[in-house]
Amino acid sequence: MSKLVKKTCIVCPMGCHLEAEVSESGEILSVSGNTCKRGDAYIRDELTDPRRTLTSTVRLMGAKDDVCLPVKTSGGIPKAKLFEAMEYLKTVTVTAPVTRGDVICENFLGEGVDLVAGKTVS
């Protein structure tokens, strides 16, 4: 007996209503409801290794107005590690000037993605 798993695709704002047919052994037999290849890939990843891009802020020193610097991970980190990542961000302080795209932390939490500055602050 296979079962049908429903997910809303989060890859783009279209929000396709995806359906995956999953076998008893957990194998994905088919995917439907997607309107592009990325939707297919998304539900397959989501059912095996769900990841999210984390966006937050870190403390910023030395800027005229800004006290928070927006940051993001350059790719997905495991969903289960989001709160661990948030704890880690509390320890991070950046000093201006900083340029959008600057890497704040390489290989963030050992997940193979970087933590990147989201804003240029002089």
Place this chain on the structure above:
Amino acid sequence: MDAKKIIIIGGGPAGLAAAIEANNQGIAPDDILILERDRELGGILNQCIHAGFGLHMFGEEMTGPEYAGRFIDIVKERNIGYLCNAMVLSVSPDREVAFVSPTEGFCRVKAGAIILAMGCRERTRGALNIAGTRPAGIYSAGTAQRYVNIDGYLPGKKVVILGSGDIGLIMARRLTLEGAKVLRVCELMPYSGGLPRNIAQCLDDFDIPLYLSHTVTEIHGRERVEGVTVAKVGDDRRPIVGTEEYIECDTLLLSVGLLPENELSREAGIALDRITGGAVVDETMQTSIPGVFACGNVLHVHDLVDFVTKEAYRAGAAAAKFVTGETVPGGNIRTGTVLSTEGKNGVRYVMPQKLHADGALSTETALFFRVDNIYRDKYVVLSVDGREITKTKKRFLEPGQMENVRLTDGAIDAIKTGKTVTVSLADA
């Protein structure tokens, strides 16, 4: 201050893109002036630190500050004129802008063309007539977002959110990540006004319950919020007696809709659309006052900034043409037959509201619209004077998603002799 060829009111995504496009079309950088009321360019994007911007424009998912940053960089590189901390107090029908700033003082400046890009504001508790006390701890979602993302303070610890618009959903996740407990999101309507993917990644990811057809009926607490009463609502959207439930919390976040910020437009005498809350415009984004254009959320509330940018490009290009004396449809040389657009059978509004038959209509021209409910498997029908021209099948249509339909050659032909262009839904 000397007269400017183009004054743009608002330095958010709409104003930035309009300025850049006006410059692309040959208006010198110092003939353009962006007036921004905040201390920096970028508008609301500066506090929208979440990802989800730019997929249409740049093919990648960016955060708000990243998206704004790309445009801010161009404005700065090209030395396009801008002034921060500058608040426009009035716009006159003959295109004089009065504003104040700490550095320039009080100024009245003449403009060849004006682009309105003031954005929108959030609906408030007052507008909802929620009874109860008036303690601290009641915030619009955007205000809370500013406190968290710009000022670095968490407004509360135990949060109920009323309204499932995108900002409310985004803030549910944001506050949760920052350590607050979001107890629930209540939505008056039987469906969410936010993007489906935001329900998935902001609520479902964190097991935050969404209560559809629920509202907050009373606020409790003298000094700080101590709790709210939540009730289920019936089909008439009124609370059902006996379904009230007290939820202990210290914060109520409101994400109950956005309203285009059109006080300046209204005082200038610009015709406004009752449904969108923004100006009535034609396909060049020109308002009822020649030489005054509008784009972005001041015109109608968008859910994707990418479409704001595209709309602003059209406004910037048209304003450039207007000041260089080129004929623009409906501009200073009005020649074209003016058609009205309308929405029917589930289509709440259509933008632009006016089209010019002999104007620059092309198959690139799109009519934007929103539906009034959730629909499945419908045709989006474009007709002229009641005659069906095109129909496109859609599997899902939701009020939270702005849709569009492009003109076809057939439609452009029909428009030449038509009076009314209608977008409607039909069973598929």
Place this chain on the structure above:
Amino acid sequence: MKYDVCIIGAGITGAMTARKLAKYNVSVCVLEAAGDVAMGATKANSAIVHAGFDAECGTLKAALNVKGCAMMPAETKELDVPYKQCGSLVCAYSDAEIAHLEQLYARGCENGVPDMRIVGGDELRAMEPNISPDAVAALWAPTAGIVCPYELCIAACENAVINGVQFKTNFRVTNITKENGTFAVTDGNEIVYADYLVNAAGVHSDEIAVLAGETDFPMHVIPRRGEYMLLDRSEGKMANHVLFSCPSANGKGILVSPTVDGNLILGPTAKAIDDKDDTATTTDGLMEVQNGARHLVPTVNTRAVITQFSGVRPTPVYADGDITKSDFCIRISETVPGLLHLAGIESPGLASSPATGEYAVELLAKMGLSLTEKSSYTPGRPKKIRFRELSDEERAEVIKQNPLYGKIICRCETVTEGEIVDAIHRPLGARDLDMVKRRTRAGMGRCGSGFCSPRTVEILARELGVPMDTITKCGGNSVILNGGKK
């Protein structure tokens, strides 16, 4: 510290009494339980200066109302408080109600209300195009006016401060003793001594009377809550005058009135409640307000509401139980020498206030307080810039002198950073968001302070030299940011 006079309560009655006393060489201290002045009935009422035809003839209420109304134009001018003598109309819908107008007219004449007239339907419609088509006549009282009640109160207090009156806020009186002819008034932390004690404690005036040792207080206070809706300035022109329905056994009913700041106010309800400080609104109350307003102005757009609020009025109930004949309870205590009651002052307490203040001074003199005029007295208050009201030239000039006046913080009400900073550093300066709001109107507009409140919190923190997460909405535990700093 010992004073000649201690006033308990910094509502409009206490404030005006302090202002009138400040002309003389007496030391005065005003004690206020709340964190700001004007926080009780003064904060939330109809914002109307009644002409004076409502009060029963021969009452103190009638005399003080008519006199206070006549004083109000000069009083507000001195204090630099916007005042508009727009007049009021009591609208009648039937012959029976016209008969009632005639009674009111006769009563007004006897009370000394000038220039009243009963106008017919046509004239009424010319004056008020949006009035209900069912209204057939109205009592026109041109001397009635509109004023912002808390601004008047704050202004009177500021005037008192610059003339040497001491104010102590967050001073909730818990005990009063009298030794050797001197009152000792305490909140449990601090003791204020005074020879004369003025009870102007509003809804709490009966409790203060008891604390002061009064054994012959003739009444007790019933808190009566009135709910209101305040509409956007876009609706301010829906009424040109204060519009009342004909009074009934249930009170004066719901009114519709422009406010001096250009909004439209609807209300109040009148409901006796148990808790004297319960200023919550109710679903039923707000419905009653909307329905009552539509009775007068059927096309009133209640969707343009900015906020809802309620205020609690001190309705005096005298021992004989006759609530309708209740006069203000203004009297020298017969059992406690040196104690003066200014109690049971509900509507028209605002209109009466300048006259009440003067009368209180007369009574204190009668009680033995020696009054000699102070040569240094100034009748006004420190200059206040209202950027919104300035001409282009004046705007340019104030920004040149102080660039903070060029930075708009509240865009709905066009309030500048300069005005907010001034509000913080004025006498009785703002310490929280609502204090800034009441002094500048920042946050009073249609965005519900969504845009300006984070900026105002920043400015308050900066000017007061405290962290942002200590700033409150209205004192006490009303901290704005209670989730911690990131």
